[in-house]
Amino acid sequence: SQQGEEDPQALSIQEGENATMNCSYKTSINNLQWYRQNSGRGLVHLILIRSNEREKHSGRLRVTLDTSKKSSSLLITASRAADTASYFCATAQDKIIFGKGTRLHILP
């Protein structure tokens, strides 16, 4: 299946710590995208990384992509309470398919 699979399913960390979420997939891709979803809301796009890129940064977010291992990671540095949300990776080949997400909880 093309679908990405996030790991861990749930993560609780103290405010100020870094949070790392991983995504593995099974087929070749054109790009991989990360999204955030707050409770009761739609998904919000965070970062798109193309298959020929290895790393990308956006503010406190850092995404890596290893196509040889078919995996990606999302790092959120210096976490804040507002980062509490579910995070999804989406793999794009002929269509965009989402994994089941990681629920991140930032403890005050």
Next chain:
Amino acid sequence: DAGVIQSPRHEVTEMGQEVTLRCKPISGHNSLFWYRQTMMRGLELLIYFNNNVPIDDSGMPEDRFSAKMPNASFSTLKIQPSEPRDSAVYFCASSLAAGINSPLHFGNGTRLTVT
């Protein structure tokens, strides 16, 4: 920009009734997607359109589901007849460019409950 607008936000209906979900994509966006989200199955792609034309409807679960995009600013997802297992949050998303290389912009979804 107002973003992707979905209506209604909540829909409660009885089994067997027809349900119509509506979506207004962001102006100027060329692709529109319908997803369904449940705890068990996560986010499932139902169908997507490029320039108002359905490209892939392989995710539409049954003939009870149909989607249309009569123009660039409006799409509907219809379920007829509805069943309790259709209960889910249905999301519409649009993207600027046709295809898969543009980020998706999601609406806030329609929470459907079929009793």
